[in-house]
Amino acid sequence: MQRLEQHASFGGRQEVWQHDAASTGTPMKFGIYLPPAALAGEKCPVLYWLSGLTCTEQNFITKAGAQQWAAQHGLIVVAPDTSPRGAGVPDDAAYDLGQGAGFYVNATQAPWAAHFRMEDYVAQELPALVERHFAALPVRGISGHSMGGHGAITLALRHPGRYRSVSAFAPICAAAQAPWGRKAFAAYLGDNPAAWQAHDATALIARPLSERLPLLVDQGEADEFLPQLRPDLLQAACERAGHPLTLRMHAGHDHSYYFMASFMADHMAHHAAALRAP
């Protein structure tokens, strides 16, 4: 564990760490915001943030403006990189496969299976590390953007009991039907689309589930990637399954961090209400 950055921020501290991750067999970086309460020694719940295609651990911590709300609510916010990286890690020339595009699954196919184990990393290894090294309660929420919104919803659905709250900005709602998801799933999980359903938020919501966490989703109506995102499919699946969904469509908003920053306060309040509940 090596601390690469630390910056005072809204009475707390934004840090960036690197560690050798067993899941991926690579060094992994993550951002962690420690609110004033955590710096004062109080154990705090943790919100995990999953970023989108091409992002590193930097995008969210520099652009989303979440620290001010995390400080108010006493939430730790952990933002990992979006894939393993490095010279020995497979990659693809396209932005939407390989490094920067882990899709939060455990790959089963060559050449990806050795390192691309982002589900294990995000859902298991990283929380264990955070809860061991920081003033963190084993009380977790999860959120994310685009590919990371897909990751947040599918990880919450695939790991009942592991998270108490979930939300997403402009998630890929039905990855097995989206060009981005189909390409990544074919590479990481193989050619059989049946295997993809277990990592498709809309398909998972249709299954019998032991837990149905209320889902908050914000989506811009001017989002240039709407045909990849399909909140309409998520909404229909939630209606059919009786899954609690608050889907907010925002006129004029695009896919950028300007959109996310505009509604970040609401997401942080959504998570705080669940994570700080007695």
Next chain:
Amino acid sequence: MQRLEQHASFGGRQEVWQHDAASTGTPMKFGIYLPPAALAGEKCPVLYWLSGLTCTEQNFITKAGAQQWAAQHGLIVVAPDTSPRGAGVPDDAAYDLGQGAGFYVNATQAPWAAHFRMEDYVAQELPALVERHFAALPVRGISGHSMGGHGAITLALRHPGRYRSVSAFAPICAAAQAPWGRKAFAAYLGDNPAAWQAHDATALIARPLSERLPLLVDQGEADEFLPQLRPDLLQAACERAGHPLTLRMHAGHDHSYYFMASFMADHMAHHAAALRAP
């Protein structure tokens, strides 16, 4: 005038424009945040933001989190690039001279004098353009960071009546005494240090002035560039001259946008109080 970007943001719109600037003889880019009031047709006061060394028009608009406060107060916020740029524009291999390092002066020396006319651009040409093309009142505040904090204070002092409010984050308070400023002033203004005094905030404050706008300055105590910034010299000059200064030193804070974001609400309120006063 060409619009390069537009993003919905906190009920308003963050835009980026490019135009052919007469002052610099180059295309210049600037960010402009239009608050909800401006989009509704109400003319709004304008805060000019000057960024620091190496920055473009992007740094402030993506990282500072100012839009939420500008939306609340009904302020337009304009953030220009920090210098002329392009293949035909002189440059230096170092980060602190040439492109990205205009220092908000009109250069008098070769090879800089032809294009490096950032004082004319920021104080004259850009406000005229903004007040012609947008729902902007001729009511102006100015702020900035580091080299841009130097720019904000010196432009406000050098152009009495042009601005109604001024503030800075971690400004270079006495550029004629700082290594950064001495290098830039020698290149842009020539070897005679007497010419530098007219662009040194601390020296200007010691002069007889027709106007003394209250100055708000925030400075991190863990700022790695403190020896270049010298808020102590600014404070002493303000005390001697009876110049109204609120200097806030912040334990643990560094030179980053994390520092600025933490106190941006106070700066926006400071400007709104002056710019929205009857």
